[in-house]
Amino acid sequence: YQVIRFFFVKSRYKAGQAAEYSIYEVVQRWIAPNGTPTTVARLRGMSLLYYDQWSEYSDMEVRKNNGLHAYDINPVCTYPRQRFIPELKRNGFKGDCHGILPYELFTAILSDSRAETLLKAGQYPMLRHYIHxxxxxGRYWASVKICIRNGYNISDGSMWKDTIDLLRHFGKDTNSPKYVCPTDLKAEHDRLMHKRNKEIERKxxxxxxxxxxxxxxxxxxxxGxxxxxxxxxxxxQVRVLESVAEFAAEGTELHHCVFSNSYFLEKNSLILSATIDGKRIETVEVSLKTLEVVQSRGLHNSNTEYHDRIVNLVNSNVNLIRQRMEAA
Structure with missing residues (x-):
């Protein structure tokens, strides 16, 4: 077995007295050569937020393999002299855990051939993401093997996985090095994400x-x-919105509530759109009671650099609205 032992160190300080220290073992993780773990531990309180809930005088006994007794322990320091079973070395472990807790790494590479392959291939970010x-x-393994064969290092496991999902969504060949081994992973991820967001917005x-x-x-x-x-x-250019469909487009493009809050059904409000060369800049609400601008909102309800200019332009043309009301 590969055994990982956890010790709890306590210190006690009091003015005028020498510091007192104590140490006692709280957990042992026994990992079989096939990766199956057994936990031997003292009793612990139900809280997972604190490490000092161990019952110091309880017995070291076989416990359930859950977070209460060991999963969540991230040791402050590690004893320097260590011994490892030959199966760990056979499966690619050379003494470096690459930012992964020893228990998580050992059980993974002893029980999962894919984790073993990632470790041996030096795909440490992908291994971390896979374990965590x-x-x-299985859905990504063919693409991972292409990266390994082409000497491509996956620099960010989470981002690479998301990129593969996006490539698959857009019908790209995830067995092609052209797609699964991007020169700039972040740039490719962001490009595909932007394309996906545009698609969602369109839908x-x-x-x-x-x-x-x-x-x-x-x-x-x-x-009307x-x-x-x-x-x-x-x-x-400022004009009155002439259909509810235009309200939908306005609210979607500028990410505000002119459509979702049903401004098209507000009896005493008139909604206009201010644009430059066809691009929506701000949405303007005019009160039909006072013929004054109530609000003018740009992207995400913010004021743009044209805000004051838009408000002044609308206020100087409210007579057009008054004339229609009088004619009606």
């Missing part, structure tokens, strides 16, 4: 537009008299 996340490595917009069709008739009845109102200062 416990995902289905959200399509769904919102489908929902919006239910309210088009009501919106036209409420605000204002349709066609538009004005510009040469750079900014």
């Amino acid at each position: 996340s416990s995902f289905d490595m 959200k917009l399509e769904e919102r537009i489908r929902q919006a069709k239910k309210h088009e008739k009501a919106y036209r009845k409420l605000k 008299i204002f349709f066609g109102i538009a004005f510009t200062d040469g750079t900014l």
Whole structure:
């Protein structure tokens, strides 16, 4: 067996007296050559937040293999003189745990041939992520082997796994070194993530537009008299939103609540969109009671550099709104 022993060190200080120290063993992890563990430990309190809940005078007995007795122990220091069973050395262990707790590393490489292969191939970040996340490595193993064969070091296991998932989503060949061995992993991950986010946003917009069709008739009845109102200062173009579908697009692109909070059904509000060359800049709400700008919101409800200019432009053209109201 490979045995990992944990000791609890206590110190006691009192003014005018010499410091007192004590040490006692609290846990032993016995790991068989096939990776099967057995825990021998003292009793411990139910809290996993503190290491000092051991019952010092309880017996060292076989306990359940759970976090209460050892899984969560991250030792402060490690005794320098160590011995290892030959099976660990056979499976690639050379004395360095590569940032993985010894218990987790030993049980993994003794019981899982894929963990053993990752260690021997020097794919330490991938090994850490595999052990800590416990995902289905079978879905990624063919791609991992391609990396190993091509001498490609996976620098970030989590990011690489996400990249493979994204490649698979977009129908790319995850058995091709061209895709699974990117020169700049982060740049490729971010590019695919951006593409995926755009796809999600597009689907959200399509769904919102489908929902919006239910309210088009009501919106036209409420605000149809204002349709066609538009004005510009040469750079900014401002116009009344003329469909609930436009509310959906406005809210999706600028990430605010003009659609989700159903502003198209607000009797005393008129919503306009301020754009530059077709790009949405801010969404403007005008009170139909006071004919004043209530709010003007850009991306994520923030004010843009054009905010004051937009508000002034709308205020200087409220007569267009008044004329429509009087005509009605």
